[in-house]
Amino acid sequence: MWGGRFADGPSAIMREINASIPFDKALWRQDIAGSQAHVAMLARQGIVSEEDAKAISEGLDRIASEYEMAGVPEDWDLEDIHMTTEARLAELIGPVAGRLHTARSRNDQVATDFRMWVRDAIDQMDHGLEALQNELVFRAEEHAESIMPGFTHLQTAQPVTLGHHLMAYYEMFGRDRSRLADARARLNECPLGSAALAGTGFPIDREMTSEALGFDGPTANSLDAVSDRDFAMDYLYAASVTALHLSRLAEELIIWASQPFGFVRMPDALSTGSSIMPQKKNPDAAELVRGHAGRVIGCHTALMITMKGLPLAYSKDMQDDKPPVFEAAGLMALSIAAMTGMIADSTFNTERMREAAELGYATATDLADWLVREADIPFREAHHITGAAVKLAESRGCALDDLPLADLQKIDDRIDERIFEALSVDASVAARSSYGGTAPDEVRRQVKRARAALGLDG
Numbered sequence: 158m159w160g161g162r163f164a165d166g167p168s169a170i171m172r173e174i175n176a177s178i179p180f181d182k183a184l185w186r187q188d189i190a191g192s193q194a195h196v197a198m199l200a201r202q203g204i205v206s207e208e209d210a211k212a213i214s215e216g217l218d219r220i221a222s223e224y225e226m227a228g229v230p231e232d233w234d235l236e237d238i239h240m241t242t243e244a245r246l247a248e249l250i251g252p253v254a255g256r257l258h259t260a261r262s263r264n265d266q267v268a269t270d271f272r273m274w275v276r277d278a279i280d281q282m283d284h285g286l287e288a289l290q291n292e293l294v295f296r297a298e299e300h301a302e303s304i305m306p307g308f309t310h311l312q313t314a315q316p317v318t319l320g321h322h323l324m325a326y327y328e329m330f331g332r333d334r335s336r337l338a339d340a341r342a343r344l345n346e347c348p349l350g351s352a353a354l355a356g357t358g359f360p361i362d363r364e365m366t367s368e369a370l371g372f373d374g375p376t377a378n379s380l381d382a383v384s385d386r387d388f389a390m391d392y393l394y395a396a397s398v399t400a401l402h403l404s405r406l407a408e409e410l411i412i413w414a415s416q417p418f419g420f421v422r423m424p425d426a427l428s429t430g431s432s433i434m435p436q437k438k439n440p441d442a443a444e445l446v447r448g449h450a451g452r453v454i455g456c457h458t459a460l461m462i463t464m465k466g467l468p469l470a471y472s473k474d475m476q477d478d479k480p481p482v483f484e485a486a487g488l489m490a491l492s493i494a495a496m497t498g499m500i501a502d503s504t505f506n507t508e509r510m511r512e513a514a515e516l517g518y519a520t521a522t523d524l525a526d527w528l529v530r531e532a533d534i535p536f537r538e539a540h541h542i543t544g545a546a547v548k549l550a551e552s553r554g555c556a557l558d559d560l561p562l563a564d565l566q567k568i569d570d571r572i573d574e575r576i577f578e579a580l581s582v583d584a585s586v587a588a589r590s591s592y593g594g595t596a597p598d599e600v601r602r603q604v605k606r607a608r609a610a611l612g613l614d615g
Contacts, residue, residue, distance in 0.1 A: 177237045177476050182229035187273040189221050194369035205256045216250045260361050262353035264383040264471045269349040275392050278486045279341045285493035286330050292500040294607045297323040301600040304582050305510035316514040316582040321595040329402040336395040344388030347372035351379035354470035384470040393457035396485050404450035407443040414440050419509045424502035442495045449488045456481035520585045527579045532571040542569045
């Protein structure tokens with residue numbers, strides 16, 4: 158492959174460290190598609206004959222069928238997917254195969270293949286997140302009125318609805334999808350035709366190959382085109398933030414599934430047992446989703462560090478760009494699928510959730526708000542009065558709305574019997590009807606908006 162430049166072949170160590178075929182064989186579909194577009198362009202531009210182009214194209218089709226049936230062979234002497242395919246093409250059609258590499262380099266070839274692979278990975282991840290959003294919306298609509306404690310610092314704060322809580326994750330994953338869309342838009346320029354680093358003297362048509370491969374147009378600078386891996390880092394950043402969101406949801410399900418909470422029963426298909434404790438039902442799928450976040454973030458970090466000090470243009474360090482991207486894509490596909498199944502098939506214990514909301518003085522803020530609204534008391538003073546009421550309820554081991562009116566009036570005589578209309582958890586969530594609030598009607602409004610955005614209503 159290296160021609161007459163070297164008298165001796167590579168050492169065994171060099172052969173092993175240099176070969177990328179064990180992982181870049183994953184690019185075979187993109188590599189063959191890029192070669193088909195390239196040879197079609199070469200023929201139309203008169204750079205290769207129509208006869209040679211036809212032989213090359215038919216040979217590539219046959220190789221694609223072989224790879225589909227039997228996988229890509231790993232010959233480390235051929236280094237990578239590009240030379241593996243070209244060598245097999247030469248076996249099939251002879252020396253004509255050598256014309257395929259006219260007016261291109263492996264540098265622009267791999268940059269193009271990799272962009273196409275990442276583009277496909279973005280599309281697959283987006284489809285997965287859409288399915289997850291669908292399930293969140295379905296369950297949120299089902300539980301628009303199901304009351305649970307809302308937390309800050311993992312302490313009971315105010316009552317919310319389960320539907321409202323689930324819709325929070327719908328919003329998170331919507332932002333994740335927008336990051337993916339932004340990354341896809343930025344990457345969708347075609348490096349093919351940049352050659353090794355300086356372009357080519359052949360009269361190629363880069364617009365033709367760009368269009369054939371689904372790009373918006375060719376890259377504008379050949380040096381940048383062959384050395385740019387921003388698109389891969391954009392993808393990994395979007396994947397990292399998504400993994401964080403998945404991990405947060407997984408953590409909540411893990412906590413909710415524990416016996417002290419008892420808010421949810423996880424699906425059997427996504428849980429495991431214990432080898433020694435027969436009573437255990439472990440939320441292993443959720444725990445693995447939580448764990449995968451660290452690995453995905455590590456993949457992002459690994460690629461950034463690989464790229465941080467590279468001069469223009471291509472350096473062999475960049476061969477290490479693909480393993481972290483491939484690993485992250487696989488982890489994200491598993492994590493999203495697992496979380497979609499958990500949301501779809503978990504059983505929520507709404508009675509237990511409501512009990513927890515009623516036990517935690519979650520309506521204390523409603524008492525303070527009532528004092529401000531009905532008794533015209535400044536909020537800071539109302540906050541102090543409410544704190545005294547909570548302290549009294551704690552000393553008696555009862556809920557705020559179980560305190561007698563006379564005792565509340567001993568704390569502040571401006572309190573009257575209307576206060577009990579505000580102290581139930583139902584009244585609390587119903588009152589929070591501001592846009593984006595937890596009131597059941599507002600949750601249904603947001604569910605309706607989400608259903609329209611997802612195209613769930615036809």
